[in-house]
Amino acid sequence: MPVILSVRGMRDLLPEDTAHWQAVETTAAACFARYGYAEIRTPMVERTALFCRQLGEHTDVVQKEMYSFIDAGGEELSLRPEATVPTVRALVENGLRRGGLERVWYGGPMFRRERPQKGRYRQFWQLGAEAVGVADPVIDAEQIIMLAQLWNDMGVQDKLCLVVNNLGTADERAHHREKLRTHFRHHESQLDDAARARIDGNPLRILDSKNKSVQEVVNTAPLLANELGTASQQHVASVKNMITGAGIDFVEDTTLVRGLDYYNLTVFEWVLKDDSRRQSTLCGGGRYDGLSEQIGGPALPGCGFALGLDRLAALVDKASHPAPTCYLVTTGGSDSYCTTVAEQLRKNGLSVWRHVGGGNLARQLKKADAMNTALAVIVGTDEESAGEVTLKRLCDGEQQQVLTSRVAETAAMMMIQTG
Numbered sequence: 099m100p101v102i103l104s105v106r107g108m109r110d111l112l113p114e115d116t117a118h119w120q121a122v123e124t125t126a127a128a129c130f131a132r133y134g135y136a137e138i139r140t141p142m143v144e145r146t147a148l149f150c151r152q153l154g155e156h157t158d159v160v161q162k163e164m165y166s167f168i169d170a171g172g173e174e175l176s177l178r179p180e181a182t183v184p185t186v187r188a189l190v191e192n193g194l195r196r197g198g199l200e201r202v203w204y205g206g207p208m209f210r211r212e213r214p215q216k217g218r219y220r221q222f223w224q225l226g227a228e229a230v231g232v233a234d235p236v237i238d239a240e241q242i243i244m245l246a247q248l249w250n251d252m253g254v255q256d257k258l259c260l261v262v263n264n265l266g267t268a269d270e271r272a273h274h275r276e277k278l279r280t281h282f283r284h285h286e287s288q289l290d291d292a293a294r295a296r297i298d299g300n301p302l303r304i305l306d307s308k309n310k311s312v313q314e315v316v317n318t319a320p321l322l323a324n325e326l327g328t329a330s331q332q333h334v335a336s337v338k339n340m341i342t343g344a345g346i347d348f349v350e351d352t353t354l355v356r357g358l359d360y361y362n363l364t365v366f367e368w369v370l371k372d373d374s375r376r377q378s379t380l381c382g383g384g385r386y387d388g389l390s391e392q393i394g395g396p397a398l399p400g401c402g403f404a405l406g407l408d409r410l411a412a413l414v415d416k417a418s419h420p421a422p423t424c425y426l427v428t429t430g431g432s433d434s435y436c437t438t439v440a441e442q443l444r445k446n447g448l449s450v451w452r453h454v455g456g457g458n459l460a461r462q463l464k465k466a467d468a469m470n471t472a473l474a475v476i477v478g479t480d481e482e483s484a485g486e487v488t489l490k491r492l493c494d495g496e497q498q499q500v501l502t503s504r505v506a507e508t509a510a511m512m513m514i515q516t517g
């Protein structure tokens with residue numbers, strides 16, 4: 099029988115990976131909490147309609163990457179490809195609770211049917227944060243500063259660089275799109291079929307065409323920056339002032355548009371300086387002031403970001419895997435006696451791995467050594483009949499025979515003695 103393997107683009111996290119990821123998640127959660135963000139958990143499945151318009155009918159995510167299905171009740175559902183729209187839905191549905199500004203963070207798997215490669219998966223994990231209810235640029239700046247702090251906490255600050263752009267308002271972008279359409283129609287003969295097909299739908303996507311002759315037309319295309327009004331310019335200028343004041347370097351890039359349609363004003367990405375890695379964007383986000391109304395909610399401006407946990411975990415140095423404190427070996431002790439001893443130790447906060455699979459004492463102790471355990475807990479028939487166990491410190495061979503009632507206390511003492 100051939101082995102049934104995992105689904106392409108979806109991978110297992112083995113225990114060492116999980117321990118490493120949990121350490122990264124814990125650091126991030128602590129950082130977010132310092133800025134007043136509380137965790138929200140939304141379902142992994144949502145109505146397909148929730149995503150289509152909000153992410154953009156012409157985006158790759160909606161056009162070809164969603165895992166959508168009709169469930170037995172006839173509802174059109176999708177695995178979430180991202181969590182900003184679900185989070186805003188949840189806040190609208192449940193009402194804002196925290197004085198009109200809700201700061202929330204989330205973590206969990208997202209699903210996009212992309213072409214898998216290193217750093218790009220079909221099930222990938224994001225950690226993200228959203229601040230919903232306030233249009234003040236202080237929020238945008240605070241999130242960027244929080245991320246800079248997070249990179250410091252993770253020790254990856256030197257590997258990343260911040261890119262910022264201003265996407266203006268929906269009206270300013272609509273003006274710009276019209277001007278782009280006029281420009282591309284005027285030069286239609288120089289465009290390839292793919293670009294021509296995008297003029298009506300989403301002319302912005304022509305901007306990242308790799309075709310040389312299309313690029314020439316793109317080079318002379320009207321810029322969004324020239325369509326931005328004073329209010330838009332002031333908003334992003336004030337964000338830039340605040341992050342500069344916090345000592346954060348950034349570059350401005352007018353080609354940064356992000357892959358989803360709900361953004362306006364501030365958008366930003368943290369990218370790897372070493373761009374030899376193919377998937378170089380670690381984190382992306384920005385403001386989405388019209389999103390709540392698009393899903394039928396009240397006018398609730400918002401700003402947020404998400405980082406790829408698969409990519410962040412690969413960037414952060416792995417701490418060594420914690421070893422269990424005690425390894426329980428037996429030379430004839432009964433199962434129930436061994437269980438009592440192990441539980442006694444665990445109740446006192448020590449971690450215990452029980453040897454399974456037999457073998458003589460030397461073989462079992464070798465295993466304990468290989469696990470990097472501090473103490474071997476030896477249970478033989480003599481120990482059992484005396485209501486005792488032998489504790490053996492593996493680094494220097496020091497050993498003591500103690501009553502089970504004193505095993506936890508003695509084990510702790512023996513560990514302190516070696517530091």
Ligand code: HAM
Pocket residue numbers: 179180181182210212217218219220221222223224226227228357358379380381382383384385386401402403404405406407408409
């Ligand atoms: P996004 O740029 O689509 O934004 O994704 C954010 C991050 O998720 C990316 O920078 C990347 O690190 C990671 N990511 C995306 N796709 C994959 C993949 N296939 N495999 C591995 N990692 C991936 C959003 O999702 C927005 N919701 C961010 C946001 C929050 N904007 C405002 N609030």
